[in-house]
Amino acid sequence: MWSHSVVTSTPVPDIKLHMMAFRHHFASIFGFDAEQRIKGFSAPEMHLPIHPDVCFEYVKALKECGYEWLMVQEHTVEILMATVFEIPIFPISLWPRIL
Numbered sequence: 001m002w003s004h005s006v007v008t009s010t011p012v013p014d015i016k017l018h019m020m021a022f023r024h025h026f027a028s029i030f031g032f033d034a035e036q037r038i039k040g041f042s043a044p045e046m047h048l049p050i051h052p053d054v055c056f057e058y059v060k061a062l063k064e065c066g067y068e069w070l071m072v073q074e075h076t077v078e079i080l081m082a083t084v085f086e087i088p089i090f091p092i093s094l095w096p097r098i099l
Contacts, residue, residue, distance in 0.1 A: 004044045007058050008051070016061035023065065040069030048072045 005018060027035035048070075049055045062070060 006044050006047050007049050008047065008054065012054060012057050015058055016064060019061055019065040019067075038067075040067050040071070042071040046071060046073045 007015060010018060023035055023038065026038065049058055059070075
C-alpha cells in the first residue's frame with residue numbers, strides 16, 4: 001500500500017488506487033522489469049481487514065493488481081476446519097468468498 005496506509009483506514013474505492021500508485025512509483029525508481037517481478041508484499045501492520053466486504057475488495061484489488069501473495073499475521077487467518085496451523089510458515093491461499 002502506498003504511504004503505509006492501513007486498509008481499514010482507507011476508503012474502499014481508494015484501496016486499488018493505493019496499490020497502483022505504489023507500483024507506478026516503484027517502476028519509476030527501479031524500472032518496469034523490476035516492477036513486474038513484484039508478486040506480493042507485507043501489508044502495513046500485516047493487517048487483514050475483518051469486515052467481509054472490505055476483505056473481499058482488498059483481495060480482489062490485490063489480484064487485479066497482479067499480486068499473488070500477501071503476508072499477514074498467523075492469528076488473522078481462519079482455517080475452515082478450525083484447526084491450528086500445523087506448519088505456520090507454509091503458504092496459505094486466501095480466496096475471497098461471498099457469504
